Amino acid sequence: MRLHETARVAGIEHTLIGRVTRTALGDETERTNAWLLAEGSALACDPAGYLGILAIGDAAAFSGLRGAFGLRQLSYLDDGDVVAVDPNGLVRTLYRRASMHNFILVTDQCNSLCLMCSQPPKAIDDFDRLAEHLRLLDLIDPATKELGITGGEPTLFREGFLELIARCRERLPSTALHVLTNGRMFFYRRFAEKLGRIAHPDLVLGIPLYSDVDTRHDHIVQAHGAFEETVLGLQNLDRHGVRVEIRVVLHALSIPRLPQLATFIARNFPFACHVALMGLEMFGLVHRHLDELWIDPADYQRQLLAACEVLGDAGMNVSIYNHQLCVLDPELRPLSRKSISDWKNVYLPECDGCALMSECGGFFQSGTKLRSAHVRPVGRPQTPSNGV
Amino acid sequence: MSPYGLLPFRFVRFDAARTLVVNEAGEHQFLENDDFTRFVQHELPADSDSYLDLKAKHFLFDSESLAPFELLATKYRTKKAFLEGFTSLQIFVVSLRCEHSCVYCQVSRVSADRVRYDMTEETARRALDLAFRSPAPQLKIELQGGEPLLNFERVRQIVVEGRRRAAEEGRPVAFVVTTNLALLDDDMLLFFREHGVFLSTSLDGPEELHDANRPRPGNDSHARTIANIRRAREALGHDRVAALMTATRRSLQSPREIVDEYVRHGFTSIFLRPLSPYGFALRSARSTGYPMREFLDFYVRALDHILELNAAGTFLVETYAQLLLTRMLTPFTTGYVDLQSPAGAGIGAVVYNYDGDVYASDEARMLAEMGDTRFRLGNVHRDSHESIFGGATLRTIVAASVAESIPGCSDCAFLPWCGADPVHHYATRGDLVPHIPTSDFHEKNFFLFKHLLSLYERSPGARRIFASWIRSGDAA
Amino acid sequence: MSTITIDLAVYPLDAVLRACHPFTARWYVHVRSAGEGQVTVDFEPRDENKPPRGIAGEFANALLDARLRTLIAAETREIRELLVAQAFCEADLLDRRDVEADEQADPRRIAG
Numbered sequence: 002m003r004l005h006e007t008a009r010v011a012g013i014e015h016t017l018i019g020r021v022t023r024t025a026l027g028d029e030t031e032r033t034n035a036w037l038l039a040e041g042s043a044l045a046c047d048p049a050g051y052l053g054i055l056a057i058g059d060a061a062a063f064s065g066l067r068g069a070f071g072l073r074q075l076s077y078l079d080d081g082d083v084v085a086v087d088p089n090g091l092v093r094t095l096y097r098r099a100s101m102h103n104f105i106l107v108t109d110q111c112n113s114l115c116l117m118c119s120q121p122p123k124a125i126d127d128f129d130r131l132a133e134h135l136r137l138l139d140l141i142d143p144a145t146k147e148l149g150i151t152g153g154e155p156t157l158f159r160e161g162f163l164e165l166i167a168r169c170r171e172r173l174p175s176t177a178l179h180v181l182t183n184g185r186m187f188f189y190r191r192f193a194e195k196l197g198r199i200a201h202p203d204l205v206l207g208i209p210l211y212s213d214v215d216t217r218h219d220h221i222v223q224a225h226g227a228f229e230e231t232v233l234g235l236q237n238l239d240r241h242g243v244r245v246e247i248r249v250v251l252h253a254l255s256i257p258r259l260p261q262l263a264t265f266i267a268r269n270f271p272f273a274c275h276v277a278l279m280g281l282e283m284f285g286l287v288h289r290h291l292d293e294l295w296i297d298p299a300d301y302q303r304q305l306l307a308a309c310e311v312l313g314d315a316g317m318n319v320s321i322y323n324h325q326l327c328v329l330d331p332e333l334r335p336l337s338r339k340s341i342s343d344w345k346n347v348y349l350p351e352c353d354g355c356a357l358m359s360e361c362g363g364f365f366q367s368g369t370k371l372r373s374a375h376v377r378p379v380g381r382p383q384t385p386s387n388g389v
Numbered sequence: 390m391s392p393y394g395l396l397p398f399r400f401v402r403f404d405a406a407r408t409l410v411v412n413e414a415g416e417h418q419f420l421e422n423d424d425f426t427r428f429v430q431h432e433l434p435a436d437s438d439s440y441l442d443l444k445a446k447h448f449l450f451d452s453e454s455l456a457p458f459e460l461l462a463t464k465y466r467t468k469k470a471f472l473e474g475f476t477s478l479q480i481f482v483v484s485l486r487c488e489h490s491c492v493y494c495q496v497s498r499v500s501a502d503r504v505r506y507d508m509t510e511e512t513a514r515r516a517l518d519l520a521f522r523s524p525a526p527q528l529k530i531e532l533q534g535g536e537p538l539l540n541f542e543r544v545r546q547i548v549v550e551g552r553r554r555a556a557e558e559g560r561p562v563a564f565v566v567t568t569n570l571a572l573l574d575d576d577m578l579l580f581f582r583e584h585g586v587f588l589s590t591s592l593d594g595p596e597e598l599h600d601a602n603r604p605r606p607g608n609d610s611h612a613r614t615i616a617n618i619r620r621a622r623e624a625l626g627h628d629r630v631a632a633l634m635t636a637t638r639r640s641l642q643s644p645r646e647i648v649d650e651y652v653r654h655g656f657t658s659i660f661l662r663p664l665s666p667y668g669f670a671l672r673s674a675r676s677t678g679y680p681m682r683e684f685l686d687f688y689v690r691a692l693d694h695i696l697e698l699n700a701a702g703t704f705l706v707e708t709y710a711q712l713l714l715t716r717m718l719t720p721f722t723t724g725y726v727d728l729q730s731p732a733g734a735g736i737g738a739v740v741y742n743y744d745g746d747v748y749a750s751d752e753a754r755m756l757a758e759m760g761d762t763r764f765r766l767g768n769v770h771r772d773s774h775e776s777i778f779g780g781a782t783l784r785t786i787v788a789a790s791v792a793e794s795i796p797g798c799s800d801c802a803f804l805p806w807c808g809a810d811p812v813h814h815y816a817t818r819g820d821l822v823p824h825i826p827t828s829d830f831h832e833k834n835f836f837l838f839k840h841l842l843s844l845y846e847r848s849p850g851a852r853r854i855f856a857s858w859i860r861s862g863d864a865a
Numbered sequence: 866m867s868t869i870t871i872d873l874a875v876y877p878l879d880a881v882l883r884a885c886h887p888f889t890a891r892w893y894v895h896v897r898s899a900g901e902g903q904v905t906v907d908f909e910p911r912d913e914n915k916p917p918r919g920i921a922g923e924f925a926n927a928l929l930d931a932r933l934r935t936l937i938a939a940e941t942r943e944i945r946e947l948l949v950a951q952a953f954c955e956a957d958l959l960d961r962r963d964v965e966a967d968e969q970a971d972p973r974r975i976a977g
Binding site: 213214215226228229232233236258261264265267268269271313314315316 | 414416441442444445446452454455456459460463464719720721852853856859860
Binding site for chain 1: 963964965966967968969971973975976977
């Protein structure tokens, strides 16, 4: 869980970002980068030298100290988590050591406007967030296994994006980086070359491709020329040694030619390290285009099977995300990944008694109203009696 | 009608109802004949499935977008990637001696007591010098004969020396010994095990057939082969021993039995090969030879049986089909030198004979043994790397081996999947350039492309099996 | 022997010759000039004892396909040559200024 809260602040003139600690820190530098947590009225140690205080109690109890006060909850925070405090009182958890799904939302800007966008962009210049992201990278625990880089469209920061990747390599050399990007900026070959030269040890770019036909892809992403840019981008990235994953969101516009798209991927991008076939998230812009996009997943199993066969025959790694197991053809269940992240999973009353519940990702919270008409519990496999 | 332009492709009338189009990168599409006509007349409707398929597969373009061109160029380069390594297959003929008298033998056999037909230490060293001049990122060194085990100390020298040099350079090298296995002993097995050597042998079929094709003193070739395959597998590992067969006229009667023999002895691949028109096969053509049509009948029946076995759970790959399917259905090419354009002779593979003479292919060496030295590239004792690989002989061969400019090939729909074999054509009709309408090379490949494609289209079961074969191979 | 007369205004000589080639498996094919813009093609069976039948129809179809191939080859020749050259060349043969541009300059305005 990532919590945002509004608190009362004192002594915060610009955003401060630091690691959280409940106990005293021995190292002076570490103290200057740390928030001292106060769940009660007393502090664990002398607050001198620390970045500030995060307290449940009132500022009055901690007179003269810098920090955020009157917070409702602190118990979810672990030592090493990273929290930002803004001058307006907003307290944001940027990183949690216990989470398997940490990510940096680089920017709210995007140069595409996908019909089903679940993170609708904003028309603002938020380039100044780069400093915050770089600061965050300095504070994240290097033992972190994976980190996502998302947006909006992260590459819009151009050199800033490259700086982020380079900083990751430098500070977090053992952390696998997964970047979500439309890949369009890599139409410029030299941009791909620069990224390749950073030589990050474990970087994958997840790039969506929604059709084998240029006009159809462009329509889905609502950007003329996007197909050409993305396709050339994929080539340029491979040419310069950057690993790519291809992502397809499954809906009424991408399903009809899904097997042909699979063939297109297998013939043109055999170097892709992974293909992700993703169920539609009922969140964001999709609601404006429901007529165009909605299709019951149970109704597209034939195309999905055909596409997975093509990709499997070509020796490519395929995963299916965001589908309930009952709705998938049994042959496709092995490809399904329990992907809905831990803070979004729910199950429905009709799931009761399902033998596959523990392997199934369930639903997005947003996805429980409009979903397949075929959700049903899957029966237990027959077990032989008397232990034969 | 929205205007569109054609991208380069070739076509063939596949059957009564359909035309097959194949683009420059080897991607294919079936079209109903009417659709094909509309397509080439620029009258295909832009919203039709055919139009979208042809656009996505790069048979037509309808905008200024760079994407089709860039993707096609990359795919074309990938298909010709075999050129990058130059000579990655280095064949050493360590002895001409052999104790078998196989009816189709590709070697002018010499009886086992003539020591002067063995490769000397110095020749082997010089040949290794040349071999390691190759720029290929990895090398495969194949030791052949005659029967290479008759000159085992040379085998030992080449493997040990080869591994030493490879380790120095950090370049991977694989060793294969092509042997009838009859003379295999424990010392040899120990050596092969220590150095990770692969063995390739001949298994023509069940005992009676195998022994009839491959006589030796005692007429026990089959028994020895089977026994030694077992010994070799125990010592080296099951997958370190491969076998192939050569089909004589006698073999053509027994497709199922030959396949079953391979299954019986635990092989996971079989290479169904027709006779080559060289060596003793030419002399015994009347009794052992046959028209290509008959081989293809045999092949179809054998392949049917192989597919049945696969469907029932026995994994068995037919190697030639695997090669063709890889070229047809994947973006990749294969390292098989006899089916490349330009042909691999001399530029993908090279042969060092026991006497130090260098040849573009085993077939070229055969011709020399029969008196025609036209395709000798040089000699390791006398000639430089430059004159061997840059000389007129090799250039002549290469110039004739570009299928894209051979009449009958240049228009052929299957061109991107096929190749050229100039020395074979020279041996069969006296010209490096084939006469395609009467060429057995053409007849075989053209038939097999159609046959495999038909199976692939008609049968989801065959498609699954073919896909498993492709995945189990290693494309170039 | 079968003789077929062809109007070169309809089928260029290149197409005629390409169409003839596959038939040389079973026939000797004689191509001769026949006056203004015409050629004759004679088919003489290789095996006297087994003269193949239906040559005229097969050949007519072959001519059509050969003509088509000539047209397609002509239409796609330039692209094909560029393609092959591009595949083997390190440098860019097309006007690809945009692709080699700096992402900061973004001449194509990909960033919007």
